[in-house]
Each structure stands twice: as C-alpha cells, then as structure tokens.
Amino acid sequence: MKQLRKVFRFYTEGFSSMPKWGKQVWLVILIKLFVMFVILKIFFFPNFLKTNFKTDADRSNHVLENLTDIN
Amino acid sequence: MIEGLDLALVNWSRAQFALTAMYHWIFVPLTLGLGIIIAIMETLYVKTGNPEWKRITKFWMTMFGINFAIGVATGIILEFEFGTNWSNYSWFVGDIFGAPLAIEGILAFFMESTFIAIMFFGWNKVSKKFHLTATWLTAIGANLSALWILVANGWMQKPVGMVFNPETARMEMTSFWDVLFSPMAVHKFLHTTSSSFVLAAIFVIGVSAWFILKGRDIVFARKSIVVAAIFGFLASIYTVATGDSSARSVAHDQPMKFAAFEGLYNGSEGAGLVALGLISSSETDPSNENLKDFTLKIEIPNILSYMAFMDWDAFVPGINDLIRGNEKYGIMSATEKISRGKLAIEKLKAFKEAKKAGMVAQADSLKTEIMSPDFQKNYFSYFGYGYISDPHTLVPSVPLSFYSFHIMVVLGMYFILFFLMALLYTLKGKIHKHRLFLKAAIWTIPLAYLASQAGWVVAEVGRQPWVIQDLMPTMAAVTKISAGAVQVTFWLFAIIFTTLLIAEIKIMMRQIKIGPKSEGGPSHV
Numbered sequence: 001m002k003q004l005r006k007v008f009r010f011y012t013e014g015f016s017s018m019p020k021w022g023k024q025v026w027l028v029i030l031i032k033l034f035v036m037f038v039i040l041k042i043f044f045f046p047n048f049l050k051t052n053f054k055t056d057a058d059r060s061n062h063v064l065e066n067l068t069d070i071n
Numbered sequence: 072m073i074e075g076l077d078l079a080l081v082n083w084s085r086a087q088f089a090l091t092a093m094y095h096w097i098f099v100p101l102t103l104g105l106g107i108i109i110a111i112m113e114t115l116y117v118k119t120g121n122p123e124w125k126r127i128t129k130f131w132m133t134m135f136g137i138n139f140a141i142g143v144a145t146g147i148i149l150e151f152e153f154g155t156n157w158s159n160y161s162w163f164v165g166d167i168f169g170a171p172l173a174i175e176g177i178l179a180f181f182m183e184s185t186f187i188a189i190m191f192f193g194w195n196k197v198s199k200k201f202h203l204t205a206t207w208l209t210a211i212g213a214n215l216s217a218l219w220i221l222v223a224n225g226w227m228q229k230p231v232g233m234v235f236n237p238e239t240a241r242m243e244m245t246s247f248w249d250v251l252f253s254p255m256a257v258h259k260f261l262h263t264t265s266s267s268f269v270l271a272a273i274f275v276i277g278v279s280a281w282f283i284l285k286g287r288d289i290v291f292a293r294k295s296i297v298v299a300a301i302f303g304f305l306a307s308i309y310t311v312a313t314g315d316s317s318a319r320s321v322a323h324d325q326p327m328k329f330a331a332f333e334g335l336y337n338g339s340e341g342a343g344l345v346a347l348g349l350i351s352s353s354e355t356d357p358s359n360e361n362l363k364d365f366t367l368k369i370e371i372p373n374i375l376s377y378m379a380f381m382d383w384d385a386f387v388p389g390i391n392d393l394i395r396g397n398e399k400y401g402i403m404s405a406t407e408k409i410s411r412g413k414l415a416i417e418k419l420k421a422f423k424e425a426k427k428a429g430m431v432a433q434a435d436s437l438k439t440e441i442m443s444p445d446f447q448k449n450y451f452s453y454f455g456y457g458y459i460s461d462p463h464t465l466v467p468s469v470p471l472s473f474y475s476f477h478i479m480v481v482l483g484m485y486f487i488l489f490f491l492m493a494l495l496y497t498l499k500g501k502i503h504k505h506r507l508f509l510k511a512a513i514w515t516i517p518l519a520y521l522a523s524q525a526g527w528v529v530a531e532v533g534r535q536p537w538v539i540q541d542l543m544p545t546m547a548a549v550t551k552i553s554a555g556a557v558q559v560t561f562w563l564f565a566i567i568f569t570t571l572l573i574a575e576i577k578i579m580m581r582q583i584k585i586g587p588k589s590e591g592g593p594s595h596v
Contacts, residue, residue: 028578029144036151040563065423067547
C-alpha cells in the first residue's frame with residue numbers, strides 16, 4: 001500500500017511540476033486520442049468483418065467467397 | 072468480386088495507407104535514434120559526474136519527449152485501416168500478425184507508462200543509476216517495439232513459417248521462430264533501426280549547428296555534435312552493411328523488386344550496378360508503360376552480381392526474364408505462375424462449394440490436399456498470381472523504385488562524409504569557423520527524412536502488386552467499400568497529420584529557441 005502511494009505521488013508530482021511544453025504535448029495527445037478513438041474509430045473506421053458478421057465462421061466464409069470469386 | 076473492383080477504390084485505399092504510414096514514419100525514426108543518443112549522453116553524465124552532460128541530456132530529452140508525444144499512437148490508425156479498408160488481408164494474415172502485434176502492444180504499454188515516466192519525472196527522485204537504467208530501457212524498448220512491426224512487415228515481403236487453412240481462410244503460424252528469425256525480417260529490422268540512428272544523429276548535429284551559428288550554448292552544441300557524429304558515423308557504416316545484406320535478401324526473395332530498383336530489364340551474368348541514371352520517358356516495351364529506358368547511365372561492371380549473390384559473375388535476372396521466364400537459369404515464367412495460382416484458387420473454390428453443399432468427405436479430402444506440403448509449395452505459394460490477368464502488371468513502377476533507391480543510397484554515402492566532417496571540425500575546435508558546413512548541417516535534417524522515406528518507398532512500392540509477396544495482390548486485399556468514403560478519410564488524415572506535424576515543429580522550435588536550461592533556468596553559455 002505504501003509502495004502504491006509512493007508510485008501515485010511520483011506521478012502526481014511529475015504531472016503537477018511539468019514544464020509548459022509538457023502540458024502542451026499532453027493537450028495534443030489528449031486531443032489526438034479523442035479524435036482517433038471517439039471520432040475516427042467510431043464514425044469512419046468500423047471493423048468491416050466484426051460489424052457485418054457475427055461469428056468467425058461467417059467471417060471465414062465471407063473472405064473465402066471473396067478470395068475465390070475471381071470471374 | 073476481384074474483377075468487379077473499382078480501381079479508384081484500390082488506388083485511394085493505397086494512397087490513404089501510404090499517407091498515414093509515411094506520416095507515422097516521420098515521428099518514429101527520431102524516437103528510435105534519439106532514445107539511444109540520450110542514453111549515451113546520460114551514461115557520460117553518470118560516468119563523469121559533469122553537470123554539463125546532464126544539461127545536454129535534459130535538452131535532447133525534451134526533443135525526444137515532444138517527438139514521442141506527437142507521434143505516439145499515430146500507428147494505431149494503420150490498424151484501423153486494416154480492419155476497415157483491408158478486411159480480406161487482415162483476416163488472411165490475422166493468425167500471423169496477432170502474436171507480434173500483441174507483443175508490440177504490451178511492450179509499448181509497459182515502456183510508455185513506466186520507463187518514460189521515470190525518465191521525465193525521475194530526475195532527483197530516483198538514483199542516478201536507476202534513472203540511467205530507465206533511459207536505456209526506454210530506448211531499447213522503443214527499438215524492440217519496432218522489431219515486432221518490422222517482423223510483421225518482413226513476413227509480408229517473404230511469407231514463412233505458416234500454412235494456409237482453407238477452413239478458416241487464414242494463414243496459420245506453424246513456427247513462430249521462423250517468422251521472427253526470417254532473414255528478411257532480421258535484415259529489415261537492422262537496416263531500419265540503424266538508418267533511424269543516422270537520422271537522429273543528423274537531427275542532433277543540425278540543431279547543434281543552429282546554436283553555433285547563433286553563437287549560443289557553444290559547449291553544449293560541440294559536445295552534442297561529438298556524441299552524435301561518432302554515433303552517426305558508426306550507425307551509417309552499419310546501415311551500409313545492413314543495406315547490403317537487405318539487398319541480398321531482396322535479390323533472393325523479391326527478384327522483381329530488385330530488378331525494378333536497379334532498372335534492370337534484361338538479366339545478365341556479371342551484371343553492372345547503375346550508380347547514377349536518368350530514366351527516359353520512352354518505353355522499351357509498348358505493352359508495358361513501366362519499362363522505360365535510360366537516357367543516361369553510369370554503370371559499374373559486375374557489382375550488381377556481387378551485391379546480389381556475392382559472385383562477380385552470377386546471373387541477375389532482369390524484369391523481362393522474370394516475366395517471360397528463363398529456362399537456362401531455372402526461372403519460371405509469369406504465365407506458368409499465373410496458371411499455378413489459378414489452379415490453387417480453383418481448388419479452394421472446389422473446397423468452398425463442397426463445404427457449402429454439405430459434402431463433408433469431399434471437403435475434407437480437398438482440405439487435406441490444399442494443406443499438404445507438396446500443394447503448398449508447388450501451387451499455393453503462387454496463389455496470388457491467380458488474380459493476375461496481365462503478366463505486365465507484375466512489374467512495379469520502375470522510375471519510382473529506381474529513383475527512390477538511388478536517392479537513399481546517394482544520401483547514405485553523403486551522410487558518412489557529413490559525420491566525418493562534423494567530427495573532424497569539432498575535434499579540431501574549428502567548427503564555428505565553417506559556417507557553410509553549419510548551414511549545410513541544418514539542411515541535412517530534411518535530407519535525412521527524405522532518405523528515410525525513400526527507403527520505405529523502395530520497400531513498399533517495389534513489391535507492388537503484392538500486399539503479401541506472391542500470395543495476395545493489393546486488389547484482392549481491399550474491402551469493397553465506397554471509394555468516396557476512403558477519399559474523405561484520406562483528406563481527413565492529411566489534415567490531422569499535417570496539424571500534428573505543424574504542432575511538433577512549432578513546439579520543438581520554441582524549445583530550441585529557449586535552449587538548454589541550467590538547473591536554475593535558461594542558460595546561454
């Protein structure tokens with residue numbers, strides 16, 4: 001428990017005494033992660049096979065169909 | 072499905088992947104190389120106890136932190152694209168890529184949350200040696216993280232250690248060690264990381280040159296240049312060596328790519344290396360717009376044969392030999408490969424139909440046949456050729472491959488000279504007098520990025536039309552979605568990544584202008 005508190009304090013002190021550039025890049029990181037995981041992933045990049053097929057067998061069959069349909 | 076594919080969809084999907092991969096690669100090499108340089112600088116601080124080395128380490132650590140933070144997670148976008156735009160491909164390779172990418176994810180997570188935190192927050196809180204260990208582990212961790220991605224890429228260039236299971240429509244790993252220690256993957260990892268070290272060393276020298284030109288922080292700049300020049304020189308020599316072994320791997324496993332980046336149309340014994348060349352706009356073969364002759368070329372005899380096979384007189388196949396085949400040298404024609412590929416697809420189709428019709432015994436027998444080592448070696452290894460209707464489409468863009476390769480090589484040679492000059496001028500204590508060199512050092516930074524990007528163009532454009540060498544062409548890998556949707560996300564990415572790059576450059580420039588700080592605040596020694 002004492003160790004955990006020490007680790008927690010290490011991080012909180014680190015973040016609170018961060019220089020200006022550190023705060024700026026953290027802002028960039030947070031905006032970037034929000035754009036990537038909340039906007040891009042949900043609205044623009046659904047996993048095609050996971051979204052359209054329920055089981056792995058269905059996904060295999062779909063890919064097999066695509067791979068063999070060359071005419 | 073394949074025949075009905077919209078070419079615009081394939082091209083936009085490729086353009087989107089290329090854009091995101093190239094932007095991602097702007098951030099990665101600096102992280103890989105600068106991590107090691109910082110660790111060396113901090114080692115000097117711990118060994119000598121000289122506070123100047125601590126000041127130097129802290130400044131470059133700031134550069135590392137900015138680059139790392141802006142670039143972190145940009146690679147995840149590539150994984151989004153796999154799932155949306157390249158679903159056939161991602162399913163096909165899922166079993167192979169799962170293990171290396173999972174290891175990469177876990178490694179990156181532990182590295183980012185633990186050692187980087189100690190690196191940045193741990194000054195004066197943990198012992199010097201513990202801090203140094205964290206710095207080294209961050210640098211090594213970043214490079215090991217790259218290893219798994221490059222193992223996956225190496226597998227795409229030379230698939231090994233797997234068998235295709237028609238039941239799951241997936242490549243299944245039979246040997247993790249074959250995948251990990253495939254010569255293609257090993258060479259790719261060593262060449263990519265060593266070239267990243269070169270880029271980072273140039274970055275350090277270029278930025279330090281700016282300080283000297285401004286007459287600021289001279290001691291800091293000179294010490295930084297000495298470390299970066301020695302490290303960069305050794306890394307650039309090693310990059311030449313790994314590039315050489317990489318080229319040998321390519322000549323063996325991807326002869327078409329090798330012929331394309333050398334602009335070799337007709338193979339020969341004792342083939343010469345085109346050191347410099349200018350490709351004309353006229354075609355040597357009217358049926359293929361990729362085959363353009365040289366307007367001008369400077370060729371060194373026999374070198375290409377030696378480079379490819381370590382034999383001055385060995386036969387190096389040209390593009391035409393690979394398309395038409397060459398009985399004398401045992402090279403199978405593209406037409407023969409296409410017919411074997413079509414047979415493999417037909418067999419898979421028969422399996423699919425038997426399974427669908429509930430003919431269990433027939434399906435099982437076909438599955439056994441497809442998975443047999445003999446079928447995998449003689450037919451399934453040409454599976455991707457079954458999608459090819461015109462053998463000429465097997466030739467990648469020769470001008471793009473040729474120029475990218477030669478830009479990379481020429482710049483690589485320049486970098487060796489650059490490091491030597493930087494070291495010589497600095498050790499003689501006269502670097503401040505060579506203002507032209509200092510200005511050139513700043514301009515060498517974008518050249519290092521150009522060489523690094525050109526390397527990836529050689530690797531990725533050169534292997535077209537394959538997404539997985541010989542097994543899956545790009546057109547069979549793509550998901551049938553709207554080309555318009557891909558176009559929208561292409562521009563979206565272009566905006567996001569450009570914004571990130573501008574943010575990185577602005578934040579970095581501001582920190583460079585502030586300069587290295589003494590423990591009490593900014594200092595201009």
